Amino acid sequence: MPYIAPELRTALDPHIDALAAALTAAAGDIEGDAAFAGLLNYACTRLALGTLPDRRYWAIATTSGVFANIADEFYRRYATPYEDEQIAKNGDVY
Structure with a gap:
C-alpha cells in the first residue's frame, strides 16, 4: 500500500x-x-x-515494479475480501 x-x-x-x-x-x-x-x-x-524521471532501464524497471505492486496490493486488499464474501455466500469450489 x-x-x-x-x-x-x-x-x-x-x-x-x-x-x-x-x-x-x-x-x-x-x-x-x-x-x-x-x-x-x-x-x-x-x-x-x-x-518518469528518465527513459532509462532503472526508471522503467522501477515503474513496472510499481504497477506490479499496485496490482498485487489491490487484489490483496480489495479483491480477496470480495472473494471471501462470495465463498461464504455461494460455497467454496475446492
Missing part, C-alpha cells in the same frame, strides 16, 4: 478525485460494463509517462 505522509495525501487527493470523476463520467458515455478499464489504463499510462 502506498503509505505516504498525510499532507501529501491532502495535496494529491483532490486531483485524484477529480480524475476519478472524469474517468467515471467518460465511462458512462461508452457502451459496456468494462468501459472504465481502457480509460483507467490510459490515465495510468499517461501518469506514469508524465512522472
Whole structure:
C-alpha cells in the first residue's frame, strides 16, 4: 500500500478525485460494463509517462515494479475480501 505522509495525501487527493470523476463520467458515455478499464489504463499510462524521471532501464524497471505492486496490493486488499464474501455466500469450489 502506498503509505505516504498525510499532507501529501491532502495535496494529491483532490486531483485524484477529480480524475476519478472524469474517468467515471467518460465511462458512462461508452457502451459496456468494462468501459472504465481502457480509460483507467490510459490515465495510468499517461501518469506514469508524465512522472518518469528518465527513459532509462532503472526508471522503467522501477515503474513496472510499481504497477506490479499496485496490482498485487489491490487484489490483496480489495479483491480477496470480495472473494471471501462470495465463498461464504455461494460455497467454496475446492
